[in-house]
Amino acid sequence: MSHKRIFYLFIINLLIGQDTTNIVDTINNQINTVDTTKSSILDTTLTPIPILRDDKDTLSILPTGKPFFNYDTDIKQLQNQIDSLRAMVGLLQKFQAMPTLNQDIINLIKVPDMQHRVELTNGTVVMGEIIDENSDELFIQTTLGRLAITKDKVISVQQELPPGPKVEMVGEPNVNVFPDREEIMGTVINTGEIRADFVRTEAKLWSPSTELIVIDSAFVDGNMITYKSGVISDTSLDPGETANFKIVIQKPNIPEVGYRTYAIRWVRTF
Numbered sequence: 001m002s003h004k005r006i007f008y009l010f011i012i013n014l015l016i017g018q019d020t021t022n023i024v025d026t027i028n029n030q031i032n033t034v035d036t037t038k039s040s041i042l043d044t045t046l047t048p049i050p051i052l053r054d055d056k057d058t059l060s061i062l063p064t065g066k067p068f069f070n071y072d073t074d075i076k077q078l079q080n081q082i083d084s085l086r087a088m089v090g091l092l093q094k095f096q097a098m099p100t101l102n103q104d105i106i107n108l109i110k111v112p113d114m115q116h117r118v119e120l121t122n123g124t125v126v127m128g129e130i131i132d133e134n135s136d137e138l139f140i141q142t143t144l145g146r147l148a149i150t151k152d153k154v155i156s157v158q159q160e161l162p163p164g165p166k167v168e169m170v171g172e173p174n175v176n177v178f179p180d181r182e183e184i185m186g187t188v189i190n191t192g193e194i195r196a197d198f199v200r201t202e203a204k205l206w207s208p209s210t211e212l213i214v215i216d217s218a219f220v221d222g223n224m225i226t227y228k229s230g231v232i233s234d235t236s237l238d239p240g241e242t243a244n245f246k247i248v249i250q251k252p253n254i255p256e257v258g259y260r261t262y263a264i265r266w267v268r269t270f
Contacts, residue, residue, distance in 0.1 A: 116140065117158040118149065127160070165196030167237060167264045173203075175260065182257075184247040188220055188264055190237040196266040197225065197236045201245045208258035217265070218247040227269065237266075 118126040118140060126149070128142035138154065140147045173186030184203050190196050202217040219235040220243035226232050237243055251257075 115160055117160045119155045119158075120149070121153050121155055130157070163193040164268055165190055165194055165237070165239075165266055166192035167196050167199055167266050169201075169262060169264065170242060173262065180250065180252055182249045182251060184249070184260070184262075185245070186262075187242050187244050188237070189242045190239055193239055194268070195236055195238050197227075197269045198233060198265075198267045199235050199237050199243065200265045201247060202263040202265060203247045203249060204261045204263075205249065205251070205254075205257045206259050206261065207255050210258070213254050213257060214249055214251060216247055216249045218245055220245045 116128060116130045118128070118130075118138065120126065126140055126142065126147065128140040128147070130138055131141050131146075132139040133151075136151060138149045138151060138157075140149065167188050167190050170187040170189050173184045176183040176185075182205070186201070188199065188201060190199075199220045199222055200217050201220065202215065204215045205213040207213055220237070222234055222243045223236045223238065223241070224232065224234045225236045
């Protein structure tokens with residue numbers, strides 16, 4: 001094919017009178033260019049096609065609606081940690097709000113006894129302790145400090161007792177008289193504002209001539225209390241509670257009993 005082209009070009013060159021050397025060089029250059037192009041196309045390496053997935057393999061397919069990762073365990077652990085942190089933060093806030101005071105410092109703080117109730121003409125009631133007075137003024141120590149009040153502004157001054165237990169007899173006790181003894185049974189009640197401890201009833205027998213014959217006492221059947229000292233007692237009464245008692249008085253060879261008196265003793269503990 002290429003020889004025929006050379007022959008035709010040679011004939012044309014003779015006809016137009018051109019130099020055949022230049023024509024031959026041009027033809028050779030074209031032939032080399034064509035050969036080089038063909039060589040580069042033939043040396044191209046083909047990339048293999050990837051292996052297609054087999055749709056029949058359904059073992060690795062997740063069920064519908066199931067997540068790829070299991071979040072249930074992680075969410076429960078996070079919730080437990082959040083609850084724990086919330087409890088710790090609440091505890092820290094509680095302790096930050098509570099001041100820590102030494103008992104010695106607390107003892108140095110003098111709290112006035114609210115044993116006086118002073119009513120003024122403008123309707124104000126002042127609670128405190130009257131520490132001094134003169135012909136014109138009253139000096140009262142209150143929780144806010146020391147006050148001086150002129151007496152012409154004072155309507156009344158009443159003494160306020162501090163809150164405490166108050167145990168009273170409920171009705172009259174029952175008295176069973178025997179030749180050698182007397183059994184006195186009754187009920188007491190705590191009408192006070194705080195607990196009464198070691199509640200004890202006392203009975204005195206008197207002669208018709210007002211001479212004391214014999215005295216005896218007994219603890220009531222109250223609540224069981226364990227005190228800080230380690231003492232355990234069942235003779236306590238909370239406010240509003242009642243308890244029974246029984247006093248047995250031995251009376252060998254005693255004169256005739258004219259009358260009886262009773263008293264109630266208790267202790268206030270802190």
